[in-house]
Each structure stands twice: as structure tokens, then as C-alpha cells.
Amino acid sequence: MKKKFTILGCGSSLGSPWITNYRGNLKKNIKNIRTRCSAHIQYGDISVAIDTSPDIRNQFLKNKIKSLDAIIYTHEHADQTSGIFEMRPFYWKNNKKIPVYGSHRTIRALKKTHTYCFYERFGYKPIMKPNVVKNLFKIKKKNKTLSIKSFDVIHGMIKATGYVFEKIAYISDCNRIPKKSLKNLYNLKYLILDCLKIKKHPSHFNLEDALELVEIINPKKTILTNLHTDLDYDYLKKNLPSNVVPAYDGLSFNF
Numbered sequence: 001m002k003k004k005f006t007i008l009g010c011g012s013s014l015g016s017p018w019i020t021n022y023r024g025n026l027k028k029n030i031k032n033i034r035t036r037c038s039a040h041i042q043y044g045d046i047s048v049a050i051d052t053s054p055d056i057r058n059q060f061l062k063n064k065i066k067s068l069d070a071i072i073y074t075h076e077h078a079d080q081t082s083g084i085f086e087m088r089p090f091y092w093k094n095n096k097k098i099p100v101y102g103s104h105r106t107i108r109a110l111k112k113t114h115t116y117c118f119y120e121r122f123g124y125k126p127i128m129k130p131n132v133v134k135n136l137f138k139i140k141k142k143n144k145t146l147s148i149k150s151f152d153v154i155h156g157m158i159k160a161t162g163y164v165f166e167k168i169a170y171i172s173d174c175n176r177i178p179k180k181s182l183k184n185l186y187n188l189k190y191l192i193l194d195c196l197k198i199k200k201h202p203s204h205f206n207l208e209d210a211l212e213l214v215e216i217i218n219p220k221k222t223i224l225t226n227l228h229t230d231l232d233y234d235y236l237k238k239n240l241p242s243n244v245v246p247a248y249d250g251l252s253f254n255f
């Protein structure tokens with residue numbers, strides 16, 4: 001069975017370069033061209049998007065992802081959700097509502113900001129089915145089941161959601177992991193982790209914070225994501241411990 005995880009985008013909320021063409025410390029390297037954070041899980045026939053960044057349409061096209069069975073959301077911020085509008089063709093293709101998973105807070109916010117996705121309006125049918133996640137949940141298709149565990153992480157003023165499945169954890173936006181969530185993060189094969197900047201930041205891990213967590217939980221491999229313009233790909237590659245790598249758009253692995 002094909003089981004593949006893909007980083008669709010690994011940039012911060014502005015992407016790189018920014019719309020103004022500002023590129024900070026980033027050298028000329030295709031791996032420094034970063035779209036906004038999203039990821040994809042292929043689990044046999046089951047196709048799951050993690051977040052719908054503003055770049056999601058091109059991310060799907062570039063990675064040749066042609067089906068979608070569910071979306072799981074880490075939180076409600078615009079760089080994780082505003083591409084939700086692009087997902088409508090999968091409702092038409094599947095001829096059924098797209099199941100959407102997130103915390104109570106995230107689902108509530110999505111219903112408020114993207115009302116048309118969840119409620120019938122002016123004859124337009126709702127295209128998504130909201131599901132509030134608590135701890136363990138399952139995504140099923142035919143005879144396959146993908147089990148995913150959700151847990152809270154602190155992301156500045158809000159709680160965001162981290163996800164773990166098959167010893168892979170995805171935490172794209174986080175400045176602190178509460179003790180009771182930490183227990184989900186031991187014995188990981190892969191950790192995909194927020195690492196916004198070199199400097200400290202009130203709502204994200206910086207490089208030092210990310211490496212500190214890696215020391216504590218010791219995953220086999222860590223992939224740093226949500227990278228801002230001060231974090232050059234080659235600089236990170238050269239200076240990180242051997243089991244920690246910077247993400248780039250399109251990075252994928254089989255599991």
C-alpha cells in the first residue's frame with residue numbers, strides 16, 4: 001500500500017519571496033522559494049490535506065494530487081485556511097460533502113468566516129461536513145482506515161492543533177507544547193515542526209526552541225517548516241544536526 005507524506009508548502013505566512021519581492025537572507029536556490037504551509041497524506045486510496053493554504057491550488061497541481069477525502073486543520077489563521085475556497089471541485093468530483101476536521105475553536109471560526117462551505121445559501125449547497133476532533137479520530141474509505149490523534153499546542157494567543165499518525169507528527173504553528181500533549185511525541189519516526197526564525201517570536205518556535213524540543217523527544221528525523229526569510233536552506237542544511245533537515249516545497253517521504 002502506498003503511504004506517502006508530502007510537504008506542500010513550508011513558508012511562513014508571507015511565503016518567500018514576499019509579494020514585494022523581498023527575500024531577506026535567502027540565497028538563489030529553488031528550495032528557498034516557499035509557498036504557505038500545507039501538507040498532504042496519501043494512505044492507500046485515502047487522500048488527506050493538512051490545512052488549505054492560499055497556495056493550495058498550485059500545490060495540488062504541482063504534486064499531481066487528484067483526489068481528496070478529508071481536510072484536517074491545525075488552526076483558523078488565514079495562511080492555513082484561506083485556500084478552502086479552492087477545494088470546491090472535490091465536492092463536485094466526489095459528489096459528497098468534504099469532511100473537515102479541526103478543534104472546536106477552529107471549526108467554529110471556519111463556520112463563521114467561510115459560511116458558504118457549511119450552510120446552504122441562496123440555493124448554493126454546502127460543500128463541507130464539519131467534524132470536531134477530540135483525541136483519536138478515524139478517516140475511512142472502503143476497507144482502509146487512517147487513525148489520527150489530535151492534541152493541543154500553544155500558538156501565541158490561541159490553541160492550535162498538532163496531529164500524529166503512524167509515528168509521524170505535524171506541528172506547523174506552535175510556541176509551546178503543554179506537558180500533557182508532549183506524551184504523544186515520543187518514539188516518532190518523523191516530526192514536522194514549526195521553526196519560524198532565528199530570533200525569538202511570541203507565537204512560533206524559533207530555531208533554538210525547535211532544536212530544544214528535538215533534544216527532549218528525540219525523533220528519528222525532524223523536518224523544520226514554516227520558515228521565514230531569515231532561514232536560508234543551505235545555511236540550515238550545513239548547520240543543523242544530522243537528524244534535522246529544513247523542509248522545502250515538495251519534500252516527500254514514504255512511511
Ligand SMILES: [Zn+2]
Nearest residue numbers: 075077155173
Ligand atoms: Zn497561525
